[in-house]
Amino acid sequence: MLEHTKKAIVVLSGGMDSTTLLYRLLYEGYGEVRAISFDYGQRHKIELERARQTCEALGVKHEVIDISTLMKFISNSALTNPDIDVPEGHYEDNSMQSTVVPNRNMIMASIAIGYAVNIEADVVALGVHAGDHAIYPDCRPEFIACLNAISHIANYRPIQIYTPYLDYDKGDIILDGKKLLVDYSLTHTCYKGNKKACGKCGSCEERLEAFEKAGIKDPIAYEESN
């Protein structure tokens, strides 16, 4: 457990992992916890609304940082380009590589580190986990180790990268969330971004498997066909 005087920033997508992480930071007793979310023009913008609702419920200061103007320079991803279909099927399939936004985590982490330096925080917490390692190179342990190294030398104020779920799968995260009393009805996972989750995309499939593994009923609504 860290000292109570430390200040932490969490990058909050509004999904299950980063939402659980926010509850974990509050539980760990940081002096202050703030959340930042990124609007990168994602189809599933409803997750930003869920992030806002979670922060409101927890009394956590929340900022949405708009980086959508960057996306035309970096993205051919299905997550932001309406001309590319979101792939269905298993989350770890190769087709899910079309959901990779080049260097997204490094860009978001860089901005989070700058924000942390600016408000004199100590820690940037990221909800990366083992389930993402196969698809997203910028969620792997070697990336996180290197990110932590660079964030200690890039500024006068060293910032610690904190990723307690790095070796967890999503089922493990939900089990942690159960202890932390996470309200999963305020989380969004589906890549298609409709109010009701599709239940079919790789992201939905992974969520449903994780709840099943944890032995908990997923409280969000799915489209009827499921």
Place this chain on the structure above:
Amino acid sequence: MLEHTKKAIVVLSGGMDSTTLLYRLLYEGYGEVRAISFDYGQRHKIELERARQTCEALGVKHEVIDISTLMKFISNSALTNPDIDVPEGHYEDNSMQSTVVPNRNMIMASIAIGYAVNIEADVVALGVHAGDHAIYPDCRPEFIACLNAISHIANYRPIQIYTPYLDYDKGDIILDGKKLLVDYSLTHTCYKGNKKACGKCGSCEERLEAFEKAGIKDPIAYEESN
């Protein structure tokens, strides 16, 4: 000398160092060279216009990426906050620390790497040099080494960070630029951002010293009092 099939991106501020670097990349015979500049709400926005003019003169594709909306989250710097005075005096003085924008180079490099992956480039070139090491932690060799490491693992396409001037001072860069026939009349250095350089801020002082060291007359206009 690198293979002619490789594609390079240069982060072009419109100042002397990155402009010289652009000429160097063209000389080194890359298959394609593109330039990107960042609008981060800098006072000295004239440098973006100079970057555009240089690229036009050289027939290089140039993009300006607007990250000014990020700045309110990360910056208390004199370079972007009109309430803070730009310090005068020697460039390596502690007072120049007020010109540090937290994590600026990491943010810009992250975006440049994402852009490079997206257009299938191989190299991101940065004009960092030894004169900046004292003031800006994110210009030091250990930062660049770590940046190069992370940019090789963050994406499916590894990107090489190229900083040929890392150990040069500004005088050495101008001597290289002399061989490369750089048009320094299309470069801007003064932090105050007026059409005529002030000749007094740390940045102007360093530029003038560098031209003197290189034994070349600086072709830009300075305010009369100099």
